[in-house]
Amino acid sequence: SQKIEQNSEALNIQEGKTATLTCNYTNYSPAYLQWYRQDPGRGPVFLLLIRENEKEKRKERLKVTFDTTLKQSLFHITASQPADSATYLCALARAGGSYIPTFGRGTSLIVHP
């Protein structure tokens, strides 16, 4: 089965810096990889998707990279703000058939003013 690893330790950074979160996976290569944000007491909210044939995807201050050789995705938040503080989850999905993502346990990001 797919194993997804995200840093269990919280990432603490100063406001204005770039936050970089890592998602590593084993076994099969996913058709696409997603990043979600989860705030305490709330369900995850979709942020970005990157497909297996894409190297990089951007959306406003967010950037995701996908290296299928390293089996790794990096999630960057530039010019971070305290409001970016949350837990960020990566999820992988196979191609075809029913979409059932496998989630990592997430990394907590804390942006200090």
Place this chain on the structure above:
Amino acid sequence: SAVISQKPSRDICQRGTSLTIQCQVDSQVTMMFWYRQQPGQSLTLIATANQGSEATYESGFVIDKFPISRPNLTFSTLTVSNMSPEDSSIYLCSVELGGGTEAFFGQGTRLTVV
């Protein structure tokens, strides 16, 4: 996009009792998913619910413990039966849109069993 209303948002229950969680979607969807998220853990899929058929359960989850109903294309319920403290967790319903490229979640139900 999809808006999902899930209730209750939280509950404290006595062991041995059952709790039914409701999930209402603002549009018709083929599949709905139920997840469990234990503290500090990833989301674990419990089952997939299709309208008009029995739910498909993942390994480690059984219908007797987690019966699911899916009476129409916008609604589903998950029951946590004969609860024990080990069932204390957050339960989330989810739907996927866009050909499976984006999942939407309810706000979750925080269950505490005492």
